[in-house]
Amino acid sequence: MKLTKLAFFAPLAVASLFQPSISVSRAAEINYDGYHVYSVTPSSAQEAHDIAKRFSAYNTHPVRDTLSVAIPPHEVESFVALGLKARLVNADLGRYIRSTDKSSLYKRELHKRGELPELSWFDTYHPYADHLQYWDDLVHAFPRNLKKFSIGKSYENRTIYAFHLHGDEKKWHGKGKDDKPIILWHATVHAREWISTMVIEYLTYQLIDGYKRDDANVTAFLDYYDFYLVPFHNPDGFSYTQTNDRLWRKNRQPRPTSNSTCIGTDLNRNWKFEWDAEPPSGGSTPDPCGQTYRGLAPGDTPENKALDGLSAKLSKKGAGIRSFIDFHSYSQLILTPYGYSCDPLPESLPRMLEVAGGTARAIEGASTRNSTYKFGPGCQILYFSTGNSRDHHYGVHGANHSWTLELSPTDLAGGGFVLPPEQIWPVVKEQWAGQLWLLNDVWED
Structure with missing residues (x-):
């Protein structure tokens, strides 16, 4: 996927319909029970641009020509109302995560x-x-x-x-x-x-x-x-x-600003080379x-x-x-x-x-x-x-x-x-x- 087809940073027209339920600074354990995971295929570059911006604080991931996003259960109806070309991949992310939890078999004493x-x-x-x-x-x-x-x-x-x-x-x-x-x-x-x-x-x-x-x-x-x-x-x-949020991405360094107390930096956007370059759709x-x-x-x-x-x-x-x-x-x-x-x-x-x-x-x-x-x-x-x-x-x-x-x-x-x-x-x-x-x-x- 070339990002000339899939741009990433502009306001979504219906962004006010709902807000993320997860604060990335939250310390309590997040279990993702009832979260719906969607694979979204944008219909245009502008829509892709808007979607990625809208869900930037969610657990999202661009995969080739699509964008995956995890939606809290109380926001599913509002998400569906956006009318996006979205395929439901998982109807209960929390249950899926627990289903993959297998006890460690490593017995060091042996x-x-x-x-x-x-x-x-x-x-x-x-x-x-x-x-x-x-x-x-x-x-x-x-x-x-x-x-x-x-x-x-x-x-x-x-x-x-x-x-x-x-x-x-x-x-x-x-x-x-x-x-x-x-x-x-x-x-x-x-x-x-x-x-x-x-x-x-x-x-x-x-x-x-x-x-x-x-x-x-x-x-x-x-x-x-x-x-x-x-x-x-x-x-x-x-x-x-392993203790709080299975889908955490960044490091744990607090980043307080005048209007935010969010935590963490993406360590694979923090290297010095072309750190603040400005590609057409934004690289960080x-x-x-x-x-x-x-x-x-x-x-x-x-x-x-x-x-x-x-x-x-x-x-x-x-x-x-x-x-x-x-x-x-x-x-x-x-x-x-x-x-x-x-x-x-x-x-x-x-x-x-x-x-x-x-x-x-x-x-x-x-x-x-x-x-x-x-x-x-x-x-x-x-x-x-x-x-x-x-x-x-x-x-x-x-x-x-x-x-x-x-x-x-x-x-x-x-x-x-x-x-x-x-x-x-x-x-x-x-x-x-x-x-x-x-x-x-x-x-x-």
């Missing part, structure tokens, strides 16, 4: 120190504290080659951890150990996108397990590349999704209550300061960042730069599209669910977005390949942000196949 954790980890989702323990267990299983270190603190003072994963430094034939090409992965940027956390954990598990088993491909990758992994970009938001919002609120200034969130500091250091190493991927969900897309504009597009776009296409085919070839991934510049196949990580890592940190990878499902019918736990395994296996192809293909870039 784990033997020095061995990899059981793969049953990927049968369910897990509490934040268990994720921290899981990463510690990965380190204990590969102590000489997986190092945990702090890159900073979140707004609520949680440590943001990064991990350096590598192979045998003696097998590197470059100028020095700091000259290896870097693979950089981020996950859990938007708090509600739990599948992104599971994917980065599975990729890390497979790299460690393959190296310990002397798998030829994995051994070559770990000996050649330096991997840097940030599993929790947004630990505060993720924790909040200055409204603190909006889902895509960009912050008061470029890179002013503590989370992005921490990650940007790491990326700056990595970009100055000899070979720089070969591949950067920011894992998100949902809609099954591989988005390349730029998001802020289609004019210009990167000079290296043909090569990026070649790699993205090969990776998409590898994912599809490994899929047991007929998964398909679209790929291309974000401004063309999804929507305009300013201050996003892929533009920043390409434009500021010189990453050869810089992506936002939107994971499963393709749409709301598949679960949207609340992907059922039984879908974890198919997704993580597909992504491992994709990365095996990518890591081989960008070897000489």
Whole structure:
């Protein structure tokens, strides 16, 4: 979807009919009982423009040519009265969320120190504290080659951890150990996108397990590349999704203004590169209550300061960042730069599209669910977005390949942000196949 067809910021003529029932600063638990979820197909660019503006404070998400929106039960009648081309996807979002709630199966007390954790980890989702323990267990299983270190603190003072994963430094034939090409992965940027956390954990598990088993491909990758992994970009938001609001998106930094006490910044609109660019339909919002609120200034969130500091250091190493991927969900897309504009597009776009296409085919070839991934510049196949990580890592940190990878499902019918736990395994296996192809293909870039 090109956003010349789907614009995003103008007042809806009937906006006064109803107002959002959720304040994004609300501290009480939100259960979404009775919420109706609609997939809206705008009839014109102006209507799309109006709809997105009208529902900017709701749990909304643009998906290719549609916009999903969750409507509180007491506002359903007013929503229907708008006469939009809207398909009801879920008549009780709260009940659906509870139906996907499966108890964690990870029993750390049965784990033997020095061995990899059981793969049953990927049968369910897990509490934040268990994720921290899981990463510690990965380190204990590969102590000489997986190092945990702090890159900073979140707004609520949680440590943001990064991990350096590598192979045998003696097998590197470059100028020095700091000259290896870097693979950089981020996950859990938007708090509600739990599948992104599971994917980065599975990729890390497979790299460690393959190296310990002397798998030829994995051994070559770990000996050649330096991997840097940030599993929790947004630990505060993720924790909040587990206690208060399963569909929370932003960080938890208060943003008081003269007329608002709303909380949170969209961490994927807060990167410095083209932070306040003005594409035709707007790539973020200055409204603190909006889902895509960009912050008061470029890179002013503590989370992005921490990650940007790491990326700056990595970009100055000899070979720089070969591949950067920011894992998100949902809609099954591989988005390349730029998001802020289609004019210009990167000079290296043909090569990026070649790699993205090969990776998409590898994912599809490994899929047991007929998964398909679209790929291309974000401004063309999804929507305009300013201050996003892929533009920043390409434009500021010189990453050869810089992506936002939107994971499963393709749409709301598949679960949207609340992907059922039984879908974890198919997704993580597909992504491992994709990365095996990518890591081989960008070897000489």
